[in-house]
Amino acid sequence: MSKFLSTSLTLVFSSAIAMQAHADLTVVSHGGANKAAQVKAFYEPYTQATGTRIIADEFNGEMAKVKVQVDTQNVAWDVVEMEMPELARACDEGMLETIGEDPAISKLEPELLKDAVQPCGVGFFVWSTVLAYNAQKLKTAPEGWADFWDVEKIPGKRGLRKGAKYTLEFALMADGVGPKDVYSVLETKAGQDRAFAKLDKLKPYIQWWEAGAQPPQYLASGDVVMSSAYNGRIAAVQNESDLRIVWNGGIYDMDAFTIPKGAKNREEGLRFIQSVLKSDAQKAYAQQIAYGPVNRTAVGMVDANRRSNMPTDEANLAHQVAISASFWADHGDQLEQRFNAWAAKQ
Template identity: 40%
Template sequence: MRKTLILTTALIAAGAAAGAQEINVISWGGAYTKSQVEAYHKPFTALTGIRVNSIDADNPVVPLKAQVEAKNVTGDLFDIELSDAVRLCDEGMLEPINPAMLPPAPDGTPATEDFLDGALSECAVATIFWSTVFAYDASKFTGEAPSTIADLFDTAKFPGKRGLKKGPKGTLEMALMADGVPASEVYAVLATPEGVDRAFAKLDTIKASVVWWEAGAQPAQLLADGEVIMATAYNGRIFDAIAAEGKPFQIVWDGQYMDFDLWAIPKGAPHLEDALKFLAFSTDTQRLADQAKWISYGPARRSSAALVGLYQDGKTEMAPHMPTNPANMGNALLTDFEFWADHDSELNARFAAWLAG
């Protein structure tokens, strides 16, 4: 195994001298991109000499599709969600990725056995497990505070503005759970016209109280500015606001919506060979564990879990803040990527019409 790692490192370093000296990586910005820069970009450049240009997008799938459709691809790797990866792969917009190119675990376990179920697809490789949760500013509550997903939708019990993601994915699922649908039954309900109507009917109950957000940094800012009393948000962004900025925020894990983020390479990537080197490097066991020093997203490899330790402050244990911590999984919902790959367009259209109405 040691020889394999030494050989892999040598090949990456040797290949850099003959290949392109930069790659363009498009991700979500903020604390999340910072975690990638520290765990992946900097050590990769130190090893290979290849510069990693980090480019932010509110949702990287949007520029990915636009570039491929225009046949003017400038990005080499894009960080996208699982259902988008499956759909774009089916549409021929992504390069296929052979899992045999991925490094094994330190004990020699092949990558195909080491990655979590669902983390590897034909055209993408997962790096992290994340979730959409909701959070509130604890300093604004002197009595009872929100504790369940139903409280997010209860404006009688907790009056005030809510921050919700401006899109159906995750939002519809959380609406159904708030309406009493168990996590295990959400997609069976949402697969029916009546279930979709039920989700939108639940959203109707708070529509007048919603401040819509689109970028991952917005919910924490909405809470900090007092524009909303609670907001859905990516769990890592709220953790960063708490741990790095000292914000008095509290995460409610009940009803969390879980998903993978994955690296995908668009058809026509200008620096394909070096993009593949970066993808292999950034998804090894140590690199995925290193990312967890910077943000509370779970590594996509089983062998990384034991290496997850303290936050960058050197004192905060990261395990309790991960979506996959057993204490946080009581009513958790894992995204159904096949459902969204099949229904994304129609539900986005329905959501846009509902917003306009």
């Protein structure tokens, strides 16, 4: 074999190995401002550091899209963003890889917020569903969910996410249940009936939303006078609007990165998740969008103005309640079915 041919073959094999080592990684987010922040803080730096190209896909949290890939053993997604209740249910149903005890992840646990590491996923930011309003449209600023339900005090349409989760909690808070007591009440049949009865009173005034981009649009256009909304979606447009957030009665949650069962690039997915949890990446993400870091060191690295708009700011956190992932894992199917039947009635 000639020296030239030998060198050429070596280069070909080396290139093949490099391509295999840096296979494309498909990462699925919930889109919008959140996705844009992830691209800047996570995807682009990871590609620059490793050579792995990130294919950025998105969905609205439809677990059926994950389930069909796993059931058919044709998993196209490598890393998927999930809310904690969906993570708990998907883990219970065997749809996800067990990664919480993997040394690559477990060694990071002391650096992260409590409960960030779960058996089948890792929280990577904290966000809230809050009451939002347009200060240009309202003479009286709402103070909480009781005002949201008071159509005589503040006339007009209200926006709510079309689903049982958050909606039932807000209904109970509007009915006088304290944020810290919401789940103990909602666990009872009487509490669930109470929440739906409260929703009955507001139903004629509700404009439902399903995608996170809709509440700021509805508020800006005047279609609704108030809406539940993701805090990051409101913060993202506050420089060019007069949209405001009421933290009182907000529900905060973590979004987690997971790996679907049978994903082709499990190890690369783990390396990506590790990179996302580092303090510099967490700070960069929080500077892009007003969601709180899960890395404890990163919290103090974010500038003070940005921190005041994050759900993890002490002043904001004091008036909110943590979502109960276990409650929704246990009761989600039943309550979503009841909600859908209720919403379909005229």
